[in-house]
Amino acid sequence: MKRDLICIVCPMGCRCSIEEDTSAPKGYKVTGITCKRGEDYAIKEVTEPTRMLTSTVRIEGARLPRLPVRTSGAIPKERIGECMALINQLQVRHPVAMGQVLLKNLFDTNVNLIASRSL
Numbered sequence: 076m077k078r079d080l081i082c083i084v085c086p087m088g089c090r091c092s093i094e095e096d097t098s099a100p101k102g103y104k105v106t107g108i109t110c111k112r113g114e115d116y117a118i119k120e121v122t123e124p125t126r127m128l129t130s131t132v133r134i135e136g137a138r139l140p141r142l143p144v145r146t147s148g149a150i151p152k153e154r155i156g157e158c159m160a161l162i163n164q165l166q167v168r169h170p171v172a173m174g175q176v177l178l179k180n181l182f183d184t185n186v187n188l189i190a191s192r193s194l
């Protein structure tokens with residue numbers, strides 16, 4: 076089945092299509108992309124889609140009520156909801172350093188939730 080996608084690797088946002096093609100080296104034919112990174116993205120998006128996640132968590136004792144956080148790498152797209160549930164339950168205490176690990180090894184992916192800034 077053919078799927079239309081928008082590549083999110085860079086700001087160009089190329090529109091592309093992907094469909095299975097057993098004669099193609101990677102098993103998929105990708106059209107509309109303008110670089111190799113777009114092809115890799117399209118194949119990954121239909122085989123094992125992942126996303127970086129950014130959000131905020133409650134912080135106690137700081138001058139701001141919420142601390143910006145992000146995942147240290149991409150996590151499976153289907154785990155985003157569970158990850159947000161963990162983030163919503165999390166409360167940290169001042170002081171926190173930029174890059175500090177707040178949740179380790181999310182869903183056994185070797186990706187951590189880290190602070191995006193010091194606070």
Ligand code: SF4
Nearest residue numbers: 082085088089110113
């Ligand atoms: S295909 Fe290449 S140029 Fe186009 S959005 Fe993706 S990464 Fe950017």
